[in-house]
Amino acid sequence: MTETVSMPANLPAPASGARKTDWMGQTMQKRIASRYAAERRFKFMGLAAVVLSSLFLAFLLFVMVGNGAKGFITTEATLTVDMPAATGSISAEQLTGPRLSATIASIDVRRIYDNAVQAQYGKDGSRFFASTAWTALRAQLTENPDLILGKAKFWLPTSSDIDRAAKDTSTPEAEADYAQLRQAGEVRQTLNWNFLTGSDGTDPAQVGIWGSLKGSLITMVVTLFLAFPVGVLAAVYLEEYAAKNRLTDLIEVSINNLAAVPSIIFGLLGLAVFLQFFAMPRSAAIVGGLTLALMTMPVIVIASRNAIKAVPPSIREAAMGVGASPIQVVFHHVLPLAIPGIMTGTIIGMARALGETAPLLMIGMRAFTTTPPDGFTDPATVLPVQIFLWSDEVNRGFVEKTSAAIIVLLVFLLTMNAVAVYLRNRFETRW
């Protein structure tokens, strides 16, 4: 107990020399008012900063959705094809069972399509349709072979110019063509399934993201299978077993350093080590996965260490008390309790890897492939790189496709982050 200073009941008046503050006087009231005004201004500035930042996010999303929504819609025009007249006579028996595929293969769809277009739209009628429209016709015939037996009306994708005329503005010729089609009622707008199932191409109306999305998925599989075990094991070692010595310090410094290295440096590493030194195939998902794994590993290590650190020592002591070996303590008792935190960190790290572009550009994952990759060593591209490549295209039709691809990428990333937050809130134990 410190010495208490006893106060006299009634305070003596201030020494006669000191000026007494007149709090109610005009000058003091003015001063207080200006201080409160400054307070309000400061608070408003803080609010403005928060609002401005979130407005920027809203504006970004608004621009992307505004541009990209049209990318999920495609324009189609009709084409009437008199199949029996074009193919000679194909009987109904030829379309049954095993003979079906042979019959369809025997039809020269390309020629039939050309003739039908000329018959319906005149000599250069092919300008109305996408260059790949005949494959769409073939697909519809394969799906519904009965159409081969009669005269039928097909909805086929229009050319990129007409597509843009339907959505906003295009060349005057295309606008005129579109007006003509619309007057005849031969044009409609539908959902663009091809955008979700197709691959890269040169015609913006016909490109899709499945190729690059699959490349991203394959790359992420490689990254996850390398970075997750290595990251968790390293975290276990550093947090539970590592002796305090120089080697441990070196490992810690390396991990913290790797976490701060700009991503493009990992691209240079991948180029020099994986492509040059180990002569791995260029543009392959496995090299991209390896490079991203090196980048993601430190994130997983740091998150896992925090999760392991959060498990209270009493758990370890209790396990040790009933005779568990040090390895059993960690793998049977500590790690299962740390798993929610580890999963959260891993998902966040993977989300970052999924959105990463620069290191993959360095190792050449910008392959122009019109078919999705089928394996770890096939030339592939990933969704962010696809966005970058499309953003470079001169053709205005790519603007909506780029934005649409961005929407898909953002949906993936936001879902992953939401799952991470959910896992953290649902399973994290507060000790």
Add this chain to the structure above:
Amino acid sequence: MTSTAILFLIAGLGLITWVFARARAGRFIQSGAASVHSLPSYHGWYAAMWAVVPAILFLLVWSSVAPALGSFAVLESPLAADLPADPFARAAILSEARELSRNADLKVFNDAAVQLAPLYADADRRYMLIGALAAFLLCFAGGAYAFTRIRPDFRARTQVERTVMLALLLASLIAILATLGIVASLIFETIRFFQLVSPFEFLFGLNWNPSDKVVDGQATGFGAVPLFWGTVFIGAIIAMIVAIPLGLMSAVYLTQYASANVRKWMKPILEILAGVPTVVYGYFAALTVAPALRNFAVMIGISDASSESALAAGLVMGVMIIPFVSSMADDSIAAVPGSMRDGSLAMGATKSETIKQVLIPAALPGVVGGVLLAVSRAIGETMIVVMAAGLAANLTANPFASVTTVTTQIVQLLTGDTDFNSPMTLAAFALGLTLFIVTLLLNIVALQIVKRYREAYD
């Protein structure tokens, strides 16, 4: 047979070994052996380890040796007799032939490669088969050896745990390996670059106009000062002018003024800004911000405004950095002891006066450390500047002009099919090394400041 199939087969064999070894060890317990040291599953793991690990290790070694063996086999063949004697030209043809044997629709530059491709395919297939056979033999031998060692008193758990410890250590060593890999690859290529361009010219030269031309063993046009300036201008000046006030004020508002409900919603929204991929920011900057700024500049009478202005890239980069600055400032303000704040409020200071004159000065070292980390983040950022900043290496302080940055030029130098030994490719590594060193120094200094500041209040 592909390597994936081989791996799956070995994994399957490992599983079978695990099941059998476990069953065998289980019988000891059933038969009532006196002292069984380990649980049956540890015997299973022990045997599976012996079956799988040596085979996988062998395959790893083999996959790095087999390509060289394949090349030897091809060079032995009579078709390879008329290859050029120059080792560089020869290596180029060989590597092309190998690519061709893997991917038949490749474009070919050397016709000799076409003849050699089938030889390569042949040799690669042969060595793959030999490797797979040897791996399976190893797998069986290892499994059988472990199987014979299973006895009631065999300390399988100790053995397994020793291996697990080794695996843990190896996993943590990968971080060192990766760091060494980065440093070695950057330094190695940079030294080769400095044989063509003097380090002095690279670091202090004002003329950036890279080309593949090498005259008298010297390449010209590699003065990187305009790039350094562009990087600093966009990443450390313009971006920070946006990010520091917005980030700091957001942190102050969210920690000091906002109600718990507002904080609960606004913090994640700001975090989303950090989660948006940089390629999206880049596209946004190039598509929306840059044209708008250009129009604005023309409106206020700057006629030579570039559509790839430093301002567009810097602004968008600043927005990307906001959550980063905000969370660092948040942490350092939270670390200021509550007694300082309470003391100031008790003296009659208003909230804003407390923040401005007590909290922020006290938190300043932490904030400065956070800003340094943010700068290191910004100068290493690639996609925004690649898409929104230009390629012209100007030394200008006009924010509406086009400048180029280190990362932009690295991407520019390395995309396109240039030879790996050309000065342009090597220059990219020299730029990478510079970037690596600068970000590393910034991080070390920033962490040191933050650490010392934390100690001051502990």
